[in-house]
Amino acid sequence: MVFKGQAEYSVDSKGRVSIPAKMRGVxxxxxxxxxxxxxxxxxCIFLYPLDQWAEIEEAIGALNxxxxxxxxxxxxxxxxxxxATLDGQGRVTISRPLLDFAxxxxxxxxxxxxxxxxxWDPDRFDEYMDQQPDDYETLAERVMNM
Amino acid sequence: MVFKGQAEYSVDSKGRVSIPAKMRGVxxxxxxxxxxxxxxxxxCIFLYPLDQWAEIEEAIGALNxxxxxxxxxxxxxxxxxxxATLDGQGRVTISRPLLDFAxxxxxxxxxxxxxxxxxWDPDRFDEYMDQQPDDYETLAERVMNM
DNA sequence: GGAGCACTCCCCACTTTTCCCCACGCATCT
DNA sequence: AGATGCGTGGGGAAAAGTGGGGAGTGCTCC
Structure with missing residues (x-):
């Protein structure tokens, strides 16, 4: 189960966002x-599938x-x-506080x-990428040699 | 049984506070x-479910x-x-001394x-978070020693 | 010892929000 | 060209939060 790809979708007045079918499929x-x-x-906002989140919860529970x-x-x-559970149309509702946060x-x-x-907010993601001091190739070399 | 989420609710003149349905559900x-x-x-004020509190009492009882x-x-x-037990509307009554304390x-x-x-008092929580010397990302890296 | 007062707990009613279902339009594949 | 799958929008039913009132209980003061 690996998520990949990108999409720019709308967020309606109720805070609902469609999850791409490609990602739902895995x-x-x-x-x-x-x-x-x-x-x-x-x-930004993270979405962890329930089974994946269980591992994170375990780690948090072990904290003092x-x-x-x-x-x-x-x-x-x-x-x-x-x-948040997917509705019949493959969307999740994101709470107002989280949308404001991101x-x-x-x-x-x-x-x-x-x-x-x-x-992500599309503009904010662009800013984030622009702020990165190293380019893709440099980053790859450093990260993948650890 | 894990509590998560946030809500800003009213405290009425009788010191009653609603517990979010999401938290009651677990x-x-x-x-x-x-x-x-x-x-x-x-x-702030802590609310421990009775079964969870039993473990804390056990730890306290073991102290010298x-x-x-x-x-x-x-x-x-x-x-x-x-x-305090939940009333029919899913609220708990908090004693005046504790409300004053927090x-x-x-x-x-x-x-x-x-x-x-x-x-928490909403303003006091904001102050608490502002006072933290490290941002979320730094804290996560240190606490989860990743 | 009894009456009055204050407090607490429980129940009822209202308002707002959330959730679920249905319908439409567009793109793609056959 | 039709059918199927996918993203988008809206409306109605159910649940959740909020506020107030009344009965029961314990305390105090007379």
Whole structure:
């Protein structure tokens, strides 16, 4: 189960976003057509299939809640988390707070990112890519040689 | 049973706060729709389902009461503790002293924090998050030691 | 010891939001 | 050219949040 590809779809007045059929097609049955959706890194939204999210929850549950940093992190990730099941048309509803957080409004860029799906405001994604100091080739060399 | 999500609800004149339906839905039957409510860390209110609280009581019971720090900690956590059962509308009543402690008045921010629920004054929560020296991405890298 | 007061708990009614279903238009494939 | 699959929009039913009222209980003061 690997998500790939991109699409720019609309976000309607109810906060609904279609998930590309290509990405729906690779979901495991265990995911039950349901995602855990939460804030991502760099101001985007993450969608994890339910089965994939279970591993992340396990890691969070192992944290020591008497550590202040751990508490801050757990609050920051869990407060944005929500479960959303695909409706009959293959869409998920994203809560207003999350859309505001990612500055998504009207149109959304949907990216397949291996084990999860990302939703970006199209303009914000362009800015993010422009800000990256290294080009694709340099990045590839550094990351893939680790 | 994992609590997640956020909501900003009202606190009425009787100190009642609605618990979001999403969070009520994940309660174990053993919790009997009842929470142990006590002071939290960083000036908020903690709500532990009854079954989850049992584990904390066990840990407290194992403390060495001949240690002065242990005695102070036990006093501080237990003196605020109270039990509250959901009413027919899915609300809990929070005692005036606890509301004063967390500076909650009028409106409350309710956060799912994995094994418990937290209730914050919205402004105070913003301040808390602003005070964090590290951003979300840095925190995640350190806490999850990825 | 009894009456009155205050508090708490439970129930009812209203308003808003959410969820689910149906219908349309466009593109693609046969 | 028709049929099928996919993205988009809207409406109605059900659930969720909010506020107020009334009965029962315990306390205090007379």
């Amino acid at each position: 979901l495991n049955p265990e995911a039950q057509n349901t995602f855990t959706i939460t804030r991502g890194f760099e101001e 809640m008497f550590n202040p940093d751990a508490r801050t992190f757990v609050r920051a990730i869990m407060m944005w988390a929500d479960e 500055d998504v409004d009207g149109r959304a860029l949907i990216i397949g990112a291996f084990d999860h799906i990302e939703i | 309660l174990n039957p053993e919790a009997q729709n009842t929470f142990t409510i006590t002071r939290g860390f960083e000036e 009461m001949f240690n002065p720090d242990a005695r102070t900690f036990v006093r501080a956590i237990m003196m605020w503790a109270d039990e 500076d909650v008045d009028g409106r409350a921010l309710i956060i799912g924090a994995f094994d418990h629920i937290e209730i």
